[in-house]
Every structure is written in structure tokens, then in C-alpha cells.
Amino acid sequence: MRPLQGQTILVTGGTAGIGKETARRLLRLGAQVVVVGRDGDRARAAIAELRRDTGNDRVDALLADLTLKRDAYRLAGELSTRYDRLHVLINNMGATRASRELTAEGIETTFAANVLAPYLLMEALLPMLTRAAPARIINITGGVPRGRIDLDNLQAERSYVGLSHYNQTKLALMAMSYATAERLRDSGVTLNVAYPGHAYTAINKDLPISAYPRAARPIIPLLRPLLPILYGHRAAVRASASSVYLASSPDAANLHGTYINSACLPVPWPDAVLDRRNRDAICALCEELATQITDFTR
Ligand SMILES: NC(=O)c1ccc[n+]([C@@H]2O[C@H](COP(=O)([O-])OP(=O)(O)OC[C@H]3O[C@@H](n4cnc5c(N)ncnc54)[C@H](OP(=O)(O)O)[C@@H]3O)[C@@H](O)[C@H]2O)c1
Structure with missing residues (x-):
């Protein structure tokens, strides 16, 4: 029997990049995988490729723009109507922007993607x-998840x-x-938490x-010019190793509250994470943004 038979796994950003390689490996281990992307055509192409390549046809796609709260909640709702239980949630999707942007819901986009979306999905999918x-x-x-967190600049207001803001949101x-x-x-x-390692993908x-x-x-x-050579498809495959390890390895079953590197080894949390004031302020902001009534007319 394949080790993940009977397990349902959600991979956000699973239609391309590192997330698609993560989905590919998990399908090979026998899991039922749901990948999330924004675009119907790209999602259909990704699941056709994954089915063909792994021989496991238990892969579905759901569409959501995870920079938007309403899409994150809709995604959680759709998932719960299709599946009773979720064994693994992989908050893989990430974003960076060249200049500061606000979402249609008025939240700074990189923070919305990298911090708020994982928070909302964890809360909504916890049952x-x-x-x-x-x-x-x-x-x-x-x-480079190091350095201090600027609590006055969490949504790059200053x-x-x-x-640099991408790094701040990953620390957050x-x-x-x-x-x-x-x-x-x-x-x-x-x-x-897993660090994947570098890959030349849409995000960069x-x-x-x-x-x-x-x-x-x-x-x-x-x-x-060197990046596609040094960090092409094989790097994306390598970069899926740490999340696949945490999702599937019996050795990882008892890991909790651990940060692992791209070689799947536990490493110390950055000082900024160990500072309770940072944790409290970021959780308070997530809670506030999650409950804030959004003016969709903006
Ligand atoms: N690449 C690196 O060097 C590197 C290094 C360290 C950490 N990471 C982290 O690893 C994770 C995966 O990175 P990656 O390089 O694979 O990124 P990527 O290539 O940009 O990921 C693309 C995937 O994310 C989805 N996506 C992008 N924006 C989305 C949104 N707003 N809502 C929903 N889905 C969205 C895409 O869906 P569509 O099909 O709709 O486009 C696609 O499935 C991220 O958290 C990233 O920060 C990456």
C-alpha cells in the first residue's frame, strides 16, 4: 500500500512552481491532492499533467485568489462540501510585488498573500x-527570514x-x-514551518x-542569466522536499512548532519570532483583518 493512501491534502499554489512539484510527489505517495490556483486553464493543464505523470487521478483543482479574504473563505467552504476531512494543509502560495499594492479589500497585497491567507485557511479549515x-x-x-520585524511597517505603510517587504512578511x-x-x-x-530553497519560478x-x-x-x-541554469526545474523539485517531508514522513509525525530548512533539518527560529511582542502584534493584526468588515465597493 502506498503510504498516503486515504489522506486528503490541500496544496495552495499547487498549479505551478514548487507547489506543483509538492503535489506531484504526494500523488506518487498515493494521496488525494487538491491544488489551488487562480486560473481555470492553468489549473486544468496542471491536473492533467499530474494525473498523466503520476498515474494517480485523485487530484482536483479549486480556484481562489488567496490575496482576497472572500476567496479564502469561499475556498474553505467549497473544500468542506467536497471532503469531510483534511489530513494535511500546505500553505505554499506566496507572493511578492515590485511596488506597494492594496487588494480590492484594502489590505497590502504581500501581507495578504503571505500572512493573512495562511491564517484564514488555518482558522477556517481547523474543523x-x-x-x-x-x-x-x-x-x-x-x-531571508532574519533580522527584526518592524511592527510599524507590517503592511509597508511607511x-x-x-x-525587503517579502522577507518581513515571511518573518511575520x-x-x-x-x-x-x-x-x-x-x-x-x-x-x-518549512524553508524550501531557491527555485527560478513565477514569484521571482x-x-x-x-x-x-x-x-x-x-x-x-x-x-x-545564471538563474534559469542554476535554479531551473530540478531546483523546484528539490525545493519541494521539505514540505513533502513534513507532510508525509513518519519521522515528522511528532514534530510540532518546528522550523526546518531545505535539507529537512530542524533549525533555530529567528530571534524576531522568539520575541513574544512580535507574535502578539502580528496575531492581533491577523485577527483584526480577518474580522474586519470589508467594503467591497472600493
Ligand atoms: N522560488 C523560490 O526561490 C522560493 C524560495 C524560498 C521560498 N519560496 C516560497 O515557496 C512558495 C512557493 O513558491 P514558488 O516559487 O513555487 O512560487 P510561484 O511559482 O509564484 O507559485 C505559483 C503558484 O502560486 C499560485 N498563486 C500565485 N498567486 C496566487 C494567488 N494570489 N492566489 C492563489 N494562488 C496563487 C499560482 O497560481 P496560478 O496558476 O493562478 O498562477 C501557482 O499555483 C512560496 O511561499 C514562496 O514564497 C520560494
């Missing part, structure tokens, strides 16, 4: 995860450099994940030089 216990949540970090995701893991202790649902392919921190800008034109 399905609890019914499937032992169940697992995996949140995917990225960038300053914005694309990749980790802080929110650490706090949620504390809350879920003994719930039957584990929560861990077309970033303009202005999205990089000023000091890095002179070397970017020199590095760019």
Missing part, C-alpha cells in the same frame, strides 16, 4: 483538520522595497505560525531591479 486528526499543517517561508508568517502552534498544542493537529522571474534592496541592485543583471 476539517481536527476531524482528520492526527493532521498536519505546513507553512512555507522564504526569502516604506516599501519589494523583496513564521511568528504567526509559532503562536498558532502554541495554541494547537495537544489538538491532534501539528503545525510546522519577472521582478524588476527596483524590487531588490539598493545594495544588491548592481549585481542583479549579472546574476539573472
